[in-house]
Amino acid sequence: MGIWSFGSSGDPLFLEPFWMQHSTSSALVVSGWHRMSYSFNDNTLISQHLESLIRKLHAFVGNAVTQDRYIVFGAGSTQVLSAAAYALSLANSSSSHSPTRVVASVPYYALYKQQVEYFNSAKFKYEGDAHTWRNRSESDASTNVIEFVTSPNNPDGLLNKAVLHGPNVKTIYDRAYYWPHFTPIPAPADEDLTVFTLSKLTGHAGSRFGWAVVKDETVFNKMVLHMQVNSIGVSKDTQLRAFKLLKAILEEGTQIFDFAYQTMKSRWERLATTLSSSNRFSLQKINPQYCFFYNKVRESSPAYAWVKCEKEEDKDCYAVLKAANIIGRKGNVFGSEDNYVRLSLVRSQDDFDILIQRLQKLVSEEDGAISM
Amino acid sequence: MGIWSFGSSGDPLFLEPFWMQHSTSSALVVSGWHRMSYSFNDNTLISQHLESLIRKLHAFVGNAVTQDRYIVFGAGSTQVLSAAAYALSLANSSSSHSPTRVVASVPYYALYKQQVEYFNSAKFKYEGDAHTWRNRSESDASTNVIEFVTSPNNPDGLLNKAVLHGPNVKTIYDRAYYWPHFTPIPAPADEDLTVFTLSKLTGHAGSRFGWAVVKDETVFNKMVLHMQVNSIGVSKDTQLRAFKLLKAILEEGTQIFDFAYQTMKSRWERLATTLSSSNRFSLQKINPQYCFFYNKVRESSPAYAWVKCEKEEDKDCYAVLKAANIIGRKGNVFGSEDNYVRLSLVRSQDDFDILIQRLQKLVSEEDGAISM
Numbered sequence: 247m248g249i250w251s252f253g254s255s256g257d258p259l260f261l262e263p264f265w266m267q268h269s270t271s272s273a274l275v276v277s278g279w280h281r282m283s284y285s286f287n288d289n290t291l292i293s294q295h296l297e298s299l300i301r302k303l304h305a306f307v308g309n310a311v312t313q314d315r316y317i318v319f320g321a322g323s324t325q326v327l328s329a330a331a332y333a334l335s336l337a338n339s340s341s342s343h344s345p346t347r348v349v350a351s352v353p354y355y356a357l358y359k360q361q362v363e364y365f366n367s368a369k370f371k372y373e374g375d376a377h378t379w380r381n382r383s384e385s386d387a388s389t390n391v392i393e394f395v396t397s398p399n400n401p402d403g404l405l406n407k408a409v410l411h412g413p414n415v416k417t418i419y420d421r422a423y424y425w426p427h428f429t430p431i432p433a434p435a436d437e438d439l440t441v442f443t444l445s446k447l448t449g450h451a452g453s454r455f456g457w458a459v460v461k462d463e464t465v466f467n468k469m470v471l472h473m474q475v476n477s478i479g480v481s482k483d484t485q486l487r488a489f490k491l492l493k494a495i496l497e498e499g500t501q502i503f504d505f506a507y508q509t510m511k512s513r514w515e516r517l518a519t520t521l522s523s524s525n526r527f528s529l530q531k532i533n534p535q536y537c538f539f540y541n542k543v544r545e546s547s548p549a550y551a552w553v554k555c556e557k558e559e560d561k562d563c564y565a566v567l568k569a570a571n572i573i574g575r576k577g578n579v580f581g582s583e584d585n586y587v588r589l590s591l592v593r594s595q596d597d598f599d600i601l602i603q604r605l606q607k608l609v610s611e612e613d614g615a616i617s618m
Numbered sequence: 619m620g621i622w623s624f625g626s627s628g629d630p631l632f633l634e635p636f637w638m639q640h641s642t643s644s645a646l647v648v649s650g651w652h653r654m655s656y657s658f659n660d661n662t663l664i665s666q667h668l669e670s671l672i673r674k675l676h677a678f679v680g681n682a683v684t685q686d687r688y689i690v691f692g693a694g695s696t697q698v699l700s701a702a703a704y705a706l707s708l709a710n711s712s713s714s715h716s717p718t719r720v721v722a723s724v725p726y727y728a729l730y731k732q733q734v735e736y737f738n739s740a741k742f743k744y745e746g747d748a749h750t751w752r753n754r755s756e757s758d759a760s761t762n763v764i765e766f767v768t769s770p771n772n773p774d775g776l777l778n779k780a781v782l783h784g785p786n787v788k789t790i791y792d793r794a795y796y797w798p799h800f801t802p803i804p805a806p807a808d809e810d811l812t813v814f815t816l817s818k819l820t821g822h823a824g825s826r827f828g829w830a831v832v833k834d835e836t837v838f839n840k841m842v843l844h845m846q847v848n849s850i851g852v853s854k855d856t857q858l859r860a861f862k863l864l865k866a867i868l869e870e871g872t873q874i875f876d877f878a879y880q881t882m883k884s885r886w887e888r889l890a891t892t893l894s895s896s897n898r899f900s901l902q903k904i905n906p907q908y909c910f911f912y913n914k915v916r917e918s919s920p921a922y923a924w925v926k927c928e929k930e931e932d933k934d935c936y937a938v939l940k941a942a943n944i945i946g947r948k949g950n951v952f953g954s955e956d957n958y959v960r961l962s963l964v965r966s967q968d969d970f971d972i973l974i975q976r977l978q979k980l981v982s983e984e985d986g987a988i989s990m
Contacts, residue, residue, distance in 0.1 A: 257655050265651035272650025276859065278866065279637035279644075283629050284823045321693055321849035328848070332736075357847075364704075364847045366739045451656040452854035475729075475736045476700070476848070477693035482824035483855040487648060494650065 255575060256400075256549070259594040260513075261449025264505045271494040274487050281482040291470075291479030292319050299492045300457060304434070306496065307503070308538050309424050311436040315459045316466035319480045320473055323422055323443035323456035327394075328361045329476075330439055330458060333468035334392050334416040335369035345369060350394040351376040351409050353401055353552070353580035355420065358394045375581060376409040391415045398423040401580050401588035402530045403548030405429065422446045422456075423549055427506035430537035430544050439465065446549065446592075448491045448502070455480065455488045503539065510547035513591050516602055517551055524609045528554045551589040563587045570608045572601060627947060628772075628921070631966040632885075633821025636877045643866040646859050653854040663842075663851030664691050671864045672829060678868065679875070680910050681796050682807040682814070687831045688838035691852045692845055695794055695815035695828035699766075700733045701848075702811055702830060705840035706764050706788040707741035717741060721748040722766040723781050725773050725924070725952035727792065730766045747953060748781040763787045770795040773952050773960035774902045775920030777801065794818045794828075795921055799878035802909035802916050811837065818921065818964075820863045820874070827852065827860045875911065882919035885963050885970055889923055892974055896981045900926045923961040935959045942980045944973060 265272055285291055297317050304310040320326035335346040348362045352375045362372040373379065376393050395417055397406040408417045419440040423429065425447055443456035460466040473479050495502050521527050532546040553574065555563035563585050564576040577586030591598065637644055657663055669689050676682040692698035707718040720734045724747045734744040745751065748765050767789055769778040780789045791812040795801065797819055815828035832838040845851050867874050893899050904918040925946065927935035935957050936948040949958030963970065 257657075259654060262651050262654055265649075265654070269650050274646075274648045274650075274855075276646045276648075277637075277644070278641050278646075278863065279634050281824045282631060282634055282637070282822050285629075321853065324847075325849045361847055364844075365737060366741050368738050368740055450654050451850075452653045454849055454851070454853040472736075475696075475733055477697045477826055478823075479826070481693065481826040481853045481856040483646075483859045484853040487855045491650065 255573075255590045256592060257451055257590075258446055258449040258549075258592040260509050260592050260598070261502075261506060262594065264502055265449070268494055268498070268501075271497060272491055274490045276483060276486060281486065284478055291473065292317075293482075293485045293489060296485050296489045296492070299489060299496065302496060303492055304459075307426065307431065308434050309431050310421070310440060310442070310459055311434045312459055315461055316463065318458050318460060318466060318469045318473065319485070320456050320458070320469075321477060321480055321484075322445060322451075322454040323420065323441050324357065324361075324454075325473070325476065326441050326443075326456040326458050326469075327357065327418065327420065328365065329469040329472035330418045330441065331358075331362060331370060331392060332367070332472050333465050334390075334418065334439070335367075336390055344389050345371040346390040346392055347371060347373040347379065348392045348394070349373050349376040349379050349410070350396070350581075351406065353399070353577070353582040353586070354394065355396050355400040356579045356581075359581075380409060386414075389414065393417050394420060396420045396422070398429045398546070398548060401550045401575070401586075402552040403428065403532050403546055403550065404530070405432070405535075425506070426503040426537065426539045427510050427547070428549050429546050430535040431539045432535050433538065435459075438462065444488055444491070448495065450487070450491060453484050453487055455484050507540075507547060510549070510591065511545070513598055514545075514547045517591065517605070520602055520605050520609060521553075524612060526555065526557055526560065526612050527605075527609070528556055530554075549590070549592045551591060553587050553589055555585045555587070561585055567608075570604050572604050572608075627945075627962045628964060629823055629962075630818055630821040630921075630964045631969070632881050632964050633874075633878060634966065636874055637821070640866055640870070640873075643869065644863055646862045648855060648858060653858065656850055663845065664689075665854075665857045665861060668857050668861045668864070671861060671868065674868060675864055676806070676831075679798065679803065680806050681803050682793070682812060682831055684831055687833055688835065690830050690832060690838060690841045690845065691857070692828050692830070692841075693849060693852055693856075694817060694823075694826040695792065695813050696729065696733075696826070697845070697848065698813050698815075698828040698830050698841075699729065699790065699792065700737065701841040701844035702790045702813065703730075703734060703742060703764060704739070704844050705837050706762075706790065706811070707739075708762055716761050717743040718762040718764055719743060719745040719751065720764045720766070721745050721751050721782070722768070722953075723748040723778065725771070725949070725954040725958070726766065727768050727772040728951045728953075731953075752781060758786075761786065765789050766792060768792045768794075770801045770918070770920065773922045773947070773958075774924040775800065775904050775918055775922065776902070777804070777907075797878070798875040798909065798911045799882055799919070800921050801918050802907040803911045804907050805910065807831075810834065816860055816863070820867065822859070822863060825856050825859055827856050879912075879919060882921070882963065883917070886917075886919045888974055889963065889977070892977050892981060893925075896984060898927065898929055898932065898984050899977075899981070900928055921962070921964045923963060925959050925961055927957045927959070933957055939980075942976050944976050944980075 301312040304312045348370050359372045393410045395408050399406045419437045422443045438461045440459045445451040530552040534545045537544045560566045564587050574587035574589045577584045673684040676684045720742050731744045765782045767780050771778045791809045794815045810833045812831045817823040902924040906917045909916045932938045936959050946959035946961045949956045
């Protein structure tokens with residue numbers, strides 16, 4: 247069951263207190279006879295009310311252009327990402343075409359590789375790090391390429407851009423973390439295909455709701471087909487809950503963003519302070535940028551710490567932290583080296599406080615060892 | 619968007635009045651801060667409370683053995699069926715193995731074919747009618763075979779059994795319609811892998827909730843993995859709603875079954891009466907059986923009419939009915955001939971009344987034509 251840990255450590259419970267404070271506006275009531283049908287009145291699988299709220303939200307935050315764009319829903323960004331990979335692969339990978347190459351730059355979110363390998367489709371094949379394909383793919387017009395770009399990146403929080411370009415390259419932007427909670431918003435995303443998820447916006451990972459903003463109608467139709475064949479769309483109960491939550495957010499202006507940004511900022515600062523005196527552990531550096539949401543230059547406040555064990559003898563950074571009772575995620579899960587470990591900063595306040603305590607102990611022992 | 623119609627005409631709105639009468643016991647309230655996490659407290663994606671209700675329900679109805687069986691949840695039987703196909707295919711379809719053959723007996727539910735062809739996996743290939751593989755597959759031990767058995771069958775309501783047997787044959791029983799609503803219950807299902815769905819039990823097609831009862835632990839674990847990689851499990855909102863609905867059912871004894879059976883029985887009788895004087899249209903025949911739920915011999919009360927156009931000139935039965943403003947589903951969608959059409963009997967009472975009116979008109983014109 248190794249795979250299941252892929253979700254749990256990113257559990258965004260840091261937002262639970264916000265919803266406890268806003269329980270009246272966000273409670274959902276569903277009658278037993280409500281929304282029993284497969285489809286909505288317009289015969290689609292997608293609530294137009296929810297779609298229109300999503301457009302309003304992106305306009306309010308300024309993190310995505312949605313005008314003249316299609317929106318498709320899925321069971322979390324998880325289902326949306328595989329729908330995108332199927333939609334952007336060539337229609338027929340018969341003998342005349344090689345399978346579409348799927349790549350992402352290291353360190354990458356492991357799910358992309360995992361899904362492509364699991365579905366085992368003749369349409370596509372996972373081919374590892376985008377950088378190694380840089381000159382080969384761009385000059386080889388006979389093979390289609392899909393590059394997954396995670397921006398901000400999971401695990402390191404960098405605002406990644408596509409590495410590959412060219413007429414045979416398609417890009418899927420995974421913008422799960424592109425909210426003021428985690429990053430300055432330098433400009434609205436305006437890509438061919440951009441994926442978002444409720445999970446990292448409101449914290450409702452358990453609701454399994456994600457969406458894509460799509461420029462091309464044919465790609466959109468293929469993604470809609472994917473959702474039909476896979477699950478006949480997204481549960482209406484989930485769409486009702488997402489509607490209620492987004493409505494509550496929009497009614498309360500910048501409140502959720504302020505709460506999330508302040509929480510993540512304070513966590514990042516505590517973490518940085520804790521590790522500042524360490525020679526053994528270092529954190530990723532992310533440059534401050536102008537944020538058009540807060541109208542100021544601001545630091546990043548990332549969802550994860552991408553910790554590097556700096557010493558030669560600490561090649562297995564996961565084991566070093568595990569010995570201190572801190573369970574991170576190994577660097578090799580992200581296609582990286584094992585002197586890196588990802589630590590989640592989005593969990594509950596209790597979990598975060600324990601993390602800081604244990605790191606402080608580790609760092610103080612480090613000093614101790616030096617003074618002996 | 620041709621595929622979407624695959625769901626809509628089977629919309630089980632005949633149960634809506636039941637839930638309107640039971641609105642107090644079935645209303646769901648979800649607080650904004652409830653069930654935000656990916657997983658439940660036991661670190662699984664599946665509510666143990668819901669799982670235990672499902673076992674109680676099967677014991678009450680007597681339609682499935684669940685003792686010493688695993689239960690896995692999916693986004694409707696749609697997602698559960700593809701999980702089962704992936705789980706039962708060979709681990710590696712490398713050059714040493716041919717892809718697993720997926721078959722079903724004609725007339726079959728179109729989704730099986732559609733999913734296998736859509737996923738385009740190297741693991742399996744759709745190979746049509748189970749009957750044509752009867753001797754070939756059973757004697758050819760080098761190729762794995764998966765047979766989908768729909769029982770009661772969609773479209774014709776027959777209590778199908780597996781056609782293929784042997785050490786290299788795996789069977790997936792789709793028992794979406796194996797409830798007293800639609801069929802006598804001659805015995806509890808006791809197969810290796812049996813699939814059910816909320817949709818045809820409570821009528822909540824929009825909630826996208828289905829489950830499988832599985833004997834083998836390895837197969838179960840593979841299906842759990844499928845749900846993780848596809849969507850990180852089923853929306854917690856949906857699991858909460860399914861729990862509320864099943865709890866309401868179990869608290870009210872046989873009420874929902876009585877309502878559903880009476881409704882479907884009366885519809886089937888009206889339909890049979892309407893077509894009884896016709897020489898042009900005939901209905902499927904299903905033998906009565908002893909039902910251990912109602913402790914009596916009873917007729918079937920199927921979800922669909924599998925209508926045959928009997929006349930040579932009515933080869934395109936869909937067109938004949940469409941001319942009378944009745945939109946059915948063509949025989950060839952089910953791998954059958956086009957002198958067959960499936961008509962849905964599970965929609966709202968208004969829809970059913972209109973269907974009967976239009977059929978009556980067709981049948982009366984038939985008489986008129988003869989007398990001229």
